[in-house]
Amino acid sequence: MNLTQLAAFFDRQHTPVDGCNLSAQEAAITAHEKFSPRPFCLVSQWTILDLHVGDEELNALRSRGLEPVVVYASCVVLDSRRRYQPSDWVRSSFQTSYEAPSFFLTKNTVYVLLGRGKRQVITVDDLSALSGQ
Known part of the structure; x- marks a missing residue:
């Protein structure tokens, strides 16, 4: 997916969603206190992507405790394990839960979804293209 296609992809119909209104430092402290020892990743410019799947795929995911939802963020603010550098992009694996x-x-x-983001439905083909697969 080239940059033009990526921009068009994210210009599709979406719903605005509010995220965390804390500063990055406050959000990091909150994530550490609430979810320790799990690693956390603070992100901005994010989109929650609801994957449109069939019943068979949905059942397969749910049988593993997963939902067909991922986050794509074009800006990592802080990764507690330093897997990503600030300003890197990241795409999560499938959701296990969501605490709005x-x-x-x-x-x-x-x-940790910082600031305002968006939510949109995508296809498996879109997800594959976004992932570069």
């Missing part, structure tokens, strides 16, 4: 308005949990990481 700002904590998106996967099996391995808590993503």
Whole structure:
């Protein structure tokens, strides 16, 4: 997916969503206190992507405790394990739970959604293109 396609992808119909209104420092402290010892990743410029899947795929994910939802963020603010550098982009794995308005949990990481973001539905093909697969 080139930059033009990526921009068009994120200009599709979406719903604005509020995230965490804390400063990055306050959000890091909160994530550490609330979810320790799990690693966390503070992100901005984020989109919650609801993956449109069939019943078979949905059942397969749910049988593993997962939901067909991922987060794509074009700006990592802080990663507690330093897997990503500030300003890197990141795409999460599938959601295990979501504590609105700002904590998106996967099996391995808590993503703290800073500021305002958006939510949109995508297809499996969109997700593959976004992931570069």
